[in-house]
Amino acid sequence: MSVDKDTVRRIAKLARIALEEERVEPMMHELNGIFSWVEQLNEVEVTGVEPMTSVVAQKLKMRDDVVTDGGMAEAVTANAPRSEDHFFVVPKVVE
Amino acid sequence: MSLPTTLTDFSLAEARDAIAAKKVSSMELTSAFVKAVAGAKSLNAFVTETPDKAMAMAAASDVRIAKGEARPLEGLPLAIKDLFCTKGVRTTAGSHILGNFIPPYESTVSQNLWDAGAVMLGKTNMDEFAMGSSNETSYFKPVVSPWRAKDSNQNLVPGGSSGGSAASVSANLCLAATGTDTGGSIRQPAAVTGTVGFKPTYGRCSRWGIVAFASSLDQAGPMTRTVRDSAILLRHMASVDPKDSTSVDVPVPDYEATLESGVKGLRVGIPKEYRIDGAPLEIDALWSKGAEWLKAQGAEIVDVSLPHTKYALPVYYIVAPAEASSNLARYDGVRFGHRTKDDIRDITDLYEKSRAEGFGAEVRRRILIGTYVLSAGYYDAYYSRAQKLRTLILRDFTEAFKKCDVLLTPATPGPAFALGEKSSDPVSMYLNDVFTVTVNLAGLPGLAVPAGLTANGLPLGLQVIGKAFDEATVLRAGRSIEVAANFSAKPGTWWRAA
Numbered sequence: 001m002s003v004d005k006d007t008v009r010r011i012a013k014l015a016r017i018a019l020e021e022e023r024v025e026p027m028m029h030e031l032n033g034i035f036s037w038v039e040q041l042n043e044v045e046v047t048g049v050e051p052m053t054s055v056v057a058q059k060l061k062m063r064d065d066v067v068t069d070g071g072m073a074e075a076v077t078a079n080a081p082r083s084e085d086h087f088f089v090v091p092k093v094v095e
Numbered sequence: 096m097s098l099p100t101t102l103t104d105f106s107l108a109e110a111r112d113a114i115a116a117k118k119v120s121s122m123e124l125t126s127a128f129v130k131a132v133a134g135a136k137s138l139n140a141f142v143t144e145t146p147d148k149a150m151a152m153a154a155a156s157d158v159r160i161a162k163g164e165a166r167p168l169e170g171l172p173l174a175i176k177d178l179f180c181t182k183g184v185r186t187t188a189g190s191h192i193l194g195n196f197i198p199p200y201e202s203t204v205s206q207n208l209w210d211a212g213a214v215m216l217g218k219t220n221m222d223e224f225a226m227g228s229s230n231e232t233s234y235f236k237p238v239v240s241p242w243r244a245k246d247s248n249q250n251l252v253p254g255g256s257s258g259g260s261a262a263s264v265s266a267n268l269c270l271a272a273t274g275t276d277t278g279g280s281i282r283q284p285a286a287v288t289g290t291v292g293f294k295p296t297y298g299r300c301s302r303w304g305i306v307a308f309a310s311s312l313d314q315a316g317p318m319t320r321t322v323r324d325s326a327i328l329l330r331h332m333a334s335v336d337p338k339d340s341t342s343v344d345v346p347v348p349d350y351e352a353t354l355e356s357g358v359k360g361l362r363v364g365i366p367k368e369y370r371i372d373g374a375p376l377e378i379d380a381l382w383s384k385g386a387e388w389l390k391a392q393g394a395e396i397v398d399v400s401l402p403h404t405k406y407a408l409p410v411y412y413i414v415a416p417a418e419a420s421s422n423l424a425r426y427d428g429v430r431f432g433h434r435t436k437d438d439i440r441d442i443t444d445l446y447e448k449s450r451a452e453g454f455g456a457e458v459r460r461r462i463l464i465g466t467y468v469l470s471a472g473y474y475d476a477y478y479s480r481a482q483k484l485r486t487l488i489l490r491d492f493t494e495a496f497k498k499c500d501v502l503l504t505p506a507t508p509g510p511a512f513a514l515g516e517k518s519s520d521p522v523s524m525y526l527n528d529v530f531t532v533t534v535n536l537a538g539l540p541g542l543a544v545p546a547g548l549t550a551n552g553l554p555l556g557l558q559v560i561g562k563a564f565d566e567a568t569v570l571r572a573g574r575s576i577e578v579a580a581n582f583s584a585k586p587g588t589w590w591r592a593a
Contacts, residue, residue: 007467011463011466015420015450016427016446016447017447017454017459018444018451034521037412037522038409038412040405040406040409041409041484044403044487046487049487051485053482054311055311055538056298056563061340063337075200076199077430079197079199080429080430080431081428081433082434088430090445091440091441092441093441093442
């Protein structure tokens with residue numbers, strides 16, 4: 001399987017990474033180099049094999065549904081590039 | 096025990112014992128390492144040095160020691176990979192996007208170390224988001240290995256992604272360091288710098304507060320100068336943690352106590368699939384020598400087969416980017432991290448520009464691979480198939496461990512290479528992890544031990560792989576290799592400031 005330029009543009013859009021038009025073709029070649037290398041996985045018969053969900057067999061841990069943490073708006077917003085009164089500031093989203 | 100004359104030549108165990116015997120104070124020890132770090136700028140091993148914090152922690156340790164309240168790692172200076180969040184100390188993950196990130200919390204592993212009394216020298220350089228095998232993807236410029244080939248002035252890579260930690264341990268800039276290993280990022284740099292690196296079983300150390308790369312593979316571990324030091328450090332890094340639901344609630348043994356028990360009667364498996372075409376003869380010869388060393392100490396050598404080995408790297412390059420594309424979705428230029436200064440049209444534009452500017456080429460490439468293999472219509476062909484292969488890879492190990500107790504393999508397909516030598520071809524760079532990546536996919540413990548030098552004087556390592564949560568046996572076998580190899584080579588001092 002290989003990707004074309006439109007697919008590269010679509011993946012970049014899905015990943016929310018701006019990709020300049022002149023980078024689309026080189027990226028396509030880089031990705032196809034990697035995809036052609038992983039193609040060898042198709043040699044293996046995997047019918048009836050369960051996909052791995054956990055390397056170490058263990059039961060999913062449960063805890064009581066209670067508040068254990070919180071009330072730290074200052075710490076949460078301390079690293080924000082822009083914030084005001086403990087809110088994150090973003091460009092206008094709703095017209 | 097005769098101690099080295101230079102404080103920075105101490106092993107972690109020697110320093111611990113010297114502090115306990117009051118032969119040296121933490122302030123003396125720490126100030127020697129702070130000076131060593133300051134004099135090693137040309138290696139670029141640290142992203143952030145914290146000399147003031149180190150001296151303050153050392154002073155506090157000396158007070159505790161004087162009061163007879165010393166803890167197990169009291170006053171011992173360590174370097175921390177810049178992937179572990181450290182409260183109030185910048186944590187970058189080697190990325191521009193986290194270039195100014197100051198965590199308001201501490202990772203569980205580093206907190207465990209501080210609770211045991213350790214001292215922080217600073218944060219070590221690494222491949223961006225731990226994606227790389229040479230340290231060349233760091234936004235903060237590559238780490239240079241202190242090692243050079245005989246009669247050569249060429250700069251070599253320290254391996255990666257924990258290259259700053261490996262270079263620091265190898266050049267005696269710290270007593271020991273932390274690393275993380277997703278596909279080989281502790282063991283590969285350890286092997287090419289003549290140091291010991293140990294990736295424990297998945298779930299042994301909490302992942303909480305470690306910047307996430309591929310969550311089903313990431314695991315923290317020690318990077319040290321001796322196997323004993325790894326045994327000591329791992330014990331104090333490991334813990335079950337309510338903040339990481341995948342951390343496992345099993346007792347953490349005193350690995351040091353069983354370290355010298357030897358390998359008599361231990362069954363050591365040699366997986367034939369690890370003999371790869373094109374690997375240097377020196378790698379094969381060292382591997383055979385390793386088996387002979389263990390046999391001479393009473394181990395039984397058993398031939399085993401891990402038939403799906405050749406699929407491990409391609410499986411990894413689906414699973415790891417898939418998980419990374421999901422984990423790295425959090426970098427949005429809004430809540431923390433880099434935000435574009437460009438004019439923007441709307442919020443999507445803000446995301447796209449911030450992420451394009453903030454992530455380096457290798458990270459962008461892997462996010463795109465991951466996004467593709469998880470996208471509608473391709474999930475079954477790539478991700479689901481890869482996870483099935485992963486089941487088969489784990490099954491190979493389970494079968495092999497019916498015949499043996501540990502496996503012995505080479506750690507890397509070759510010694511350190513030159514800066515720039517492999518950075519233009521992603522697949523050839525990925526092949527560095529051919530012997531280490533299987534272990535991550537199966538969640539097992541793997542230890543790299545320095546075992547010899549190439550003809551031109553560069554370190555090579557062997558790897559011991561064990562059963563899940565059997566780190567004690569892995570360390571015991573590693574110790575036996577260390578004794579037999581008697582590896583004492585150190586890098587030159589060309590990098591030291593005059």
